[in-house]
Amino acid sequence: MSKIKKIKVINGVYWVEIKEAELYILCGCPADTVKHLKKRGLIEEVEKEGVVYETGPNVILLSDVLMQNSSFSNLTEFPVLQMLYLQGMIIPNHPNNTGMKPMLIGTEEQVKAQMEYIYRGNYGLVSIDEMIEAGATWAEAQEMMKIKLKFAFGKITPSNELIDSRIVKNTNIEIRNGVFIRRISFNKYQISYQDEKVQVDLNLGAGELYDPPYQLGYHFIDREYFAIIHSGEGDGWDLHRPCMASVIIFQGRIYIIDAGPNILASLNYLGISVNEIEGIFHTHAHDDHFAGLTTLIRTDRRFKYYATPLVRTAVTKKLCALMSMQEESFSSFFDIHDLPFDEWTDVDGLEVKPVYSPHPVETNIFFFRANWIDGYKVYAHLADVTSDEVLRKMITNNPKENGITEEQFEQIKAKYMYPAHLKKIDVGGGMIHGNAEDFREDKSHKIVLAHTSKPLTLSQREIGSSSAFGMVDVLIPTNHDYLITFAHNHLKNYFPNASEHELNYLLNHPIVSYNAGSLLLKKGQESKYVYLLITGSVEFLHAKTGKHDTLPAGSFIGFYAGYLGLHSPETYWASCNIHVLQIPSSSYREFVSRNNLYSELKRMEENILFLQSTWLFGDVVSFPNLAQVAKKMQKIQLSHNYQIPLFQSEKYLNNPFSANGNADEDMLHIIADGEVAIKHIDNEIGRLEKADFFGGDRTILGHHRKFDLKNVKAILPKDTCLFAITATVMKDIPIVHWKLLETYNKRIRAIYNEVQ
Known part of the structure; x- marks a missing residue:
């Protein structure tokens, strides 16, 4: 019998199991991977020493690149949480707490980025100074840090104290217990144990995507005056439903609340194109509310981003840590609109009020209202709230201790209970989520219970209802087409x-x-x-x-x-x-x-x-x-052996693509007919054909660029016809910006490996 078992989970994701060595490797880790593993039976519920817990991976092999086909390939936050808590690796006195830590393996760049992303996913802003820089007063920052430290058991723990790592290169590296891995080529690895070997290829093919774990029905959604579409009622573990989210329709315009995994699939089932989205209201940076942000960049315009400065800053730090880019890059993809806490702000006629909610990371819940004949109609979106039981345990009269005061508890409770015509509540329970029983006396007209993977109990159904995907609550109907x-x-x-x-x-x-x-x-x-x-x-x-x-x-x-x-x-x-x-x-x-x-x-x-x-x-x-792009395109025929320098800040002279011969112009080149070889010194690292592209990175990517390489050129092996476009024309088209960044990182990685 083979000692190594290899199973394809979805496109670009594999499971490699070496039971004899107690090693279970998740190869590739896009959004909702835990759900796919559960559906395939690779995560099971077991009982040992009277304790029920889950099995699952204990090692994650990362993709060489963060993005493939405009989707994240490496999103390890929830799989790592599953190892630490649902498998019990970090829980004291748990039968599965043997001292073994979750392990990330892959290139140095990706391992480092994932460690920082998990760190920010666990804690958000990690110091009072960061909170003050994000707009909090000193007193507010002190109070919030005490709450954060209470959730964190008194300490902000670096990722390397929770997670092991291995940097994989082109020679054999031991993972654990006699299992070795080496990198064969770009995104291809060989795993060996004793006399057996298997290979895994983490590359997505052209046009391939990471499949969502669930199928949802298609809907026709009317564009109402003020309505709420229920687009997610589950949590990060729910196999059948998207994570808690909502879509707001106001005067026909589309706004979304949060961006969970596979959000593009959810919008497609609702009959909503990503280009129809006016903006996003964002509650916090946990992956079940955050992982879909890059999908939303798949549009040809920056759409509006609404959150408090504290949440926006925490989200920016996490996204930029994940993507290994500078924080000012966030504004390249989103049109930022900061909202103040506890104030109604007019957003094109819809009023919104964010309210602070205690959570391990910076979090604001939202209240929305629109004026009508008989007064305001209010929608409240309470993700993620904390239960009364947990909050009461935080109460302290000692100002030097972490936690909250009795007065703070009453203020938080009063804000949670603000009455609405429609209120959606997180009832996920546990240490960081809400409890339906806390809202038994809530005066809201209708309550929807969400953020859970479990069926509602009879007791919960006395308080609120569930809502199926695509259901609509119309608060103000429209008389306009x-x-x-x-x-x-x-x-x-x-x-x-x-x-x-x-x-x-x-x-x-x-x-x-x-x-x-x-x-x-x-x-x-x-x-x-x-x-x-x-x-x-x-x-x-x-x-x-x-x-x-x-x-x-x-x-x-x-x-x-x-x-x-x-x-x-x-x-x-x-x-x-x-x-x-x-x-x-x-x-x-x-x-x-x-x-x-x-x-x-x-x-x-x-x-x-x-x-x-x-x-x-x-x-x-x-x-x-x-x-606009078509008007600026120039078609130019060039002879074989013509050379164009790449990945340099320096301008090059005699630019044949410039409208006036100005060397200052940075150009994107698209092959109309012929071929182009990308070479570093004399080594060819890629061959481009018709409709492929190169150049433009100096202008379009700007501070995304991490390398300023000399001796990299595009060389024409035969007579070739190119379209040349002034790079500035495309600077404000996010999806083009994003694809250029994805391609740039792949080519730089190929050059880097060739240099090594």
């Missing part, structure tokens, strides 16, 4: 010079809904309609490459086939339930002709279609941004 408003805004972006009566001509065509999976256009089909996507998203398949990408709300589908009368070059289908403005192709051609738009649209056609075929621009970049 916001879909018409959205369609008008999109058309105005497309055709800024068209008159209102011409736009109304297009708007008078029907708005039609399609179910998820519906085909809108088939490859080779002559379209009868042009579709303006109003809500949701549409996927399309590249006929030549076989890859598929996503078009967000606001996109035109069949745009060129419609006004040129051509056959569709790709197949388009609804990735969720969608609404579209359905315009007959004949009507659309008449509109183009009357407004003399043909020559203008024709001029950009080739460039836009090319951009949509690339990985860099083909996913969730809307037409207005594509048009």
Whole structure:
């Protein structure tokens, strides 16, 4: 019988088990990995010495890169918590507390980043000075630190006291008990024990994603005046439901509360495109409320980030520790709007009040209200709260001791009990979550109990109700069709010079809904309609490459086939339930002709279609941004052996791509036809083909860049045609920014390993 067992869990994630050596290795660790392991039976509940606890991994092998295909590959916070607490490794007198610690193994860069990310995930801000720098007064910081230390049993513990680590290189390194590992190549490892060996490949293929652990039903969501969509009622361990979250609709606009794992999948099931999100209200930095932040960067604009300065600072430190980047980078991806504690702030007509909630990391709960005929309608979102029992145990009359005073307890309790028309409460229990019984006398009209993986008890059901994914509570109904408003805004972006009566001509065509999976256009089909996507998203398949990408709300589908009368070059289908403005192709051609738009649209056609075929621009970049980039593109033919320096701060002379020959301009290059070799000195570290890209890192990435390497060049092995784009054009498109950073890190890693 084989001594090593290897099981594929999901794309890019494997389980390697050497039972004889008591070693269970989780290889790859994206969001919600613990849930996948439970579903596969690789985490089980067992009993020993009268104690019930979970089995699971005791070692995590990290991906060489943090991000693959715009998703986090390394999110170890919850798997490490599962080892420490649910397996019992850190619990005193537990039968599974043998002195063995969880272990992280991988490259030095990733191990270091994960240790710091876990540290910030455990504690948030770790000193009074950090709290004061984030805006707290000295007295406030003192009180908060006493609460934090009470949760932390009196000590802020560095990650290396809780977790072991091994740096893996290209030679055999012992993990434990005679099990060895070595790095074969990029993201590929060999694990050996005695005379047996297995290999694991942590790379995601082109177009592959990390699958969510649950399937949710597709929904059509009406855009109301003020409504709450229940988009998550579970916790970080719930196998069947997303983590506690909500979606707010106010005057048709979409806001989300928190960004848990697999948030993009949840939004897709709700028929919401990521580009429809106006902003996020963020409660705190624990992974079940935080891990989806990078998914939300998958848009072509920075969306608004709302939290108190304390929460925003803690989130920034954790995200930047995870990504090994400087903290000012946070504003490259989000439009920051700080909110004061305990005050109502107007957010485009919706009023919001954040309130401090005691928790191991900085946390604010939220109250939202909107004025209506009979007064304010209030929604309260209480994640994560602390139970009365835990808070009472914190009470002390000694000002030198960690904890809270009796007066602070009463203030916290009063804020929790503020009445609302709808209140969603964390009832996860334990040391850091709430208890439903504490809200038995709450005067709110409706209470929803959430943040738990367990069914509600009969006693809990006397206090509040559960809520299924996609259920909607309408606090103020609408008498306005916001879909018409959205369609008008999109058309105005497309055709800024068209008159209102011409736009109304297009708007008078029907708005039609399609179910998820519906085909809108088939490859080779002559379209009868042009579709303006109003809500949701549409996927399309590249006929030549076989890859598929996503078009967000606001996109035109069949745009060129419609006004040129051509056959569709790709197949388009609804990735969720969608609404579209359905315009007959004949009507659309008449509109183009009357407004003399043909020559203008024709001029950009080739460039836009090319951009949509690339990985860099083909996913969730809307037409207005594509048009801006397309206008700046220059097509230039270069001879073989032409060289372009990369990864340098220095300007290079005789820049052939600059509009005026100015060497100051930093350019992004996309291959239109031909090949490009990336070389460090004389060693080739990558070969790029049509639609691949290089350059632009000096301007776009700025302080993300950690290396200033000389002797790295892009060399043309044969005559090649390139599109050149001034890098500043793309600086404010977050998804392009993000993909450039992901690609830059992979190439730097390849160069670094080649140098080593």
